[in-house]
Amino acid sequence: MSMFKWEVVDPAPGEAVMPHQRLGWGKTVGLGAQHVVAMFGATFVFPLVMGLDANLAIMFSGICTILFLLVCNNKVPSYLGTSAAFVGAVAAIRLQGGDSADVTGAILVAGLVLAALGVVVHFAGAGLINKILPPAVTGAVVMLIGFNLAPVVAQTYWPQDQWVALLTTTFLVAASVLLPGFWSRIAVFLALIFGYVISWIFDGVFGPITSTLAGATEATEHDRVTWAGVKAADWIGLPSGQLGDGVDVVHGPSFSLSFILLVLPGVIALIAENTGHVKAVAEMTGDDLDPYMGRAIGADGAATALASLFGGSPTTTYAENIGVMSATRVYSTAAYYVAAAVAILLGLCPKFGAIVNATPGGVLGGITVVLYGMIGLVGAKIWVENRVDFGNPVNMVGLAAGIIAGIGGVTLTIGDDFELGGIALGSILVIVYFHMVKGRTPASTSGEVTKTL
Structure with a gap:
C-alpha cells in the first residue's frame, strides 16, 4: 500500500483510528487544526525566548513534521514543534557574546550528532539508549537544563514588567490545572493572550512603563504593546527582516567549538524525549515501535539540522500532540500532514509573525518562569517514573x-x-x-x- 493511502474508517464511539487509517477528510482537517492549536503556544514561545523568529519556526515545524513522518514510514504519528532542550545553552551563548548565527550553527551540529546517533540506535537496537543514558542520567541532565534557565527569567524577562509577569504566571498555573480537557493543554497559548490583553489594559490605565528591554543596556520609557511592526507587515510572504541582534531572520550558521559544546547536552534531552514519546505512542496504539526508535531519533536530528541551516529553531516530538491523540484516540498520520500544511501556511504570513514578535516582555516573563521550571521538573518526573x-x-x-x-x-x-x-x-x-x-x-x-x- 502507498504511504499516502489511508484506509477510510467510520469507528464506533471509543474505537481507535490507527496510523494507517483516517476519518473522512472533513473530520481529518478538523483534527489537524486541533493539532496545530496544541503545538502552537510552545512552538512560537520558545523561538521568542531564544531570540529567533517565530514565523520561521512555525513554518519549519510543518516542514520538519513531514520529514519525520516520511523517515518513519508513517508508523509513528508525531508533530515536531520547537524544542526547549537548547534554551539554556542559547542563553549561555548570548551571554558570552554569541549572536543568532552562532546559536543556529551550534544547534545544527547538535542536530547532526542526534541524527548520527539515530542511525546507530537503528542498527544497534533501542536497548543501547538505556545502557549509555539510563533514566538516572537523563533525568539529571534534563533537570539541570531547566533549572539553569532561572537567571534568564530573573534578569531578562521578569524585570521588564513584574506585575504583568505575575498576573500571567498566575493565569497560566490556574489554567493548566483548572481548565477542562483540551483547554488545559493549550494553557500557554491562552496565557499569552491573557498577558497581551492585560498589557494593553495597563497601557491605557497606567501609561508607558520604564524598563530595560531584552538586548538593551539601559532602561527606556515604552508602551507594553507596540504594533507598529504588525501594521507594516505583509499578509503573504516569506519570513524576512532582522532579529533583535541584527542578524537576518533567514541566515546561514556560524560555528564555534565553545558554543557547540554548550548545546551538545541538549542532545541527551532530545533522545530522552523521543524515546519516551515513541514508547507512549506504542502503548496507545498497541504497535511495536522499537524498530522505528532509531528512525524517530535520527529524523528529529535531521529536522533540527535542516531548520537551523536556514536560521530556524530546533525541533522535537511534542507531548501536547500526543496528549491530543490520547484524548481523541485518533492516531492517523493523515491528520499530522494536515497540521503540517497549516503550519507552513501560517509561516508564510508575515503579519502573523509580527504579532508574535510583538509579545510584551512581561508576558514572556510570566510564561517562562513556569515553562523553565517545568523543564527542570521533567527530569524529576523521569526519575519517579523509572523508580530511580x-x-x-x-x-x-x-x-x-x-x-x-x-x-x-x-x-x-x-x-x-x-x-x-x-x-x-x-x-x-x-x-x-x-x-x-x-x-x-x-x-x-x-x-x-x-x-x-
Whole structure:
C-alpha cells in the first residue's frame, strides 16, 4: 500500500483510528487544526525566548513534521514543534557574546550528532539508549537544563514588567490545572493572550512603563504593546527582516567549538524525549515501535539540522500532540500532514509573525518562569517514573556534582581561551561520574555513605 493511502474508517464511539487509517477528510482537517492549536503556544514561545523568529519556526515545524513522518514510514504519528532542550545553552551563548548565527550553527551540529546517533540506535537496537543514558542520567541532565534557565527569567524577562509577569504566571498555573480537557493543554497559548490583553489594559490605565528591554543596556520609557511592526507587515510572504541582534531572520550558521559544546547536552534531552514519546505512542496504539526508535531519533536530528541551516529553531516530538491523540484516540498520520500544511501556511504570513514578535516582555516573563521550571521538573518526573533509587549512593553521589555544576554555572578554564561551564560541564560530570561508579559500590558501604550524606 502507498504511504499516502489511508484506509477510510467510520469507528464506533471509543474505537481507535490507527496510523494507517483516517476519518473522512472533513473530520481529518478538523483534527489537524486541533493539532496545530496544541503545538502552537510552545512552538512560537520558545523561538521568542531564544531570540529567533517565530514565523520561521512555525513554518519549519510543518516542514520538519513531514520529514519525520516520511523517515518513519508513517508508523509513528508525531508533530515536531520547537524544542526547549537548547534554551539554556542559547542563553549561555548570548551571554558570552554569541549572536543568532552562532546559536543556529551550534544547534545544527547538535542536530547532526542526534541524527548520527539515530542511525546507530537503528542498527544497534533501542536497548543501547538505556545502557549509555539510563533514566538516572537523563533525568539529571534534563533537570539541570531547566533549572539553569532561572537567571534568564530573573534578569531578562521578569524585570521588564513584574506585575504583568505575575498576573500571567498566575493565569497560566490556574489554567493548566483548572481548565477542562483540551483547554488545559493549550494553557500557554491562552496565557499569552491573557498577558497581551492585560498589557494593553495597563497601557491605557497606567501609561508607558520604564524598563530595560531584552538586548538593551539601559532602561527606556515604552508602551507594553507596540504594533507598529504588525501594521507594516505583509499578509503573504516569506519570513524576512532582522532579529533583535541584527542578524537576518533567514541566515546561514556560524560555528564555534565553545558554543557547540554548550548545546551538545541538549542532545541527551532530545533522545530522552523521543524515546519516551515513541514508547507512549506504542502503548496507545498497541504497535511495536522499537524498530522505528532509531528512525524517530535520527529524523528529529535531521529536522533540527535542516531548520537551523536556514536560521530556524530546533525541533522535537511534542507531548501536547500526543496528549491530543490520547484524548481523541485518533492516531492517523493523515491528520499530522494536515497540521503540517497549516503550519507552513501560517509561516508564510508575515503579519502573523509580527504579532508574535510583538509579545510584551512581561508576558514572556510570566510564561517562562513556569515553562523553565517545568523543564527542570521533567527530569524529576523521569526519575519517579523509572523508580530511580536515591538510597543507592551511585545515583546520589554520582549525579550530585554534575547537577550543581550545571545549575550553578561552575566553569572549567582550559588553556587561554577555552572555557567549559554550565550545562555542558554539568552534563559531562553527570555522565562520567555515574558510569565511573556504577556497579562499583560495595553493598555493605551503601548505607554508611547514604547516612553520611
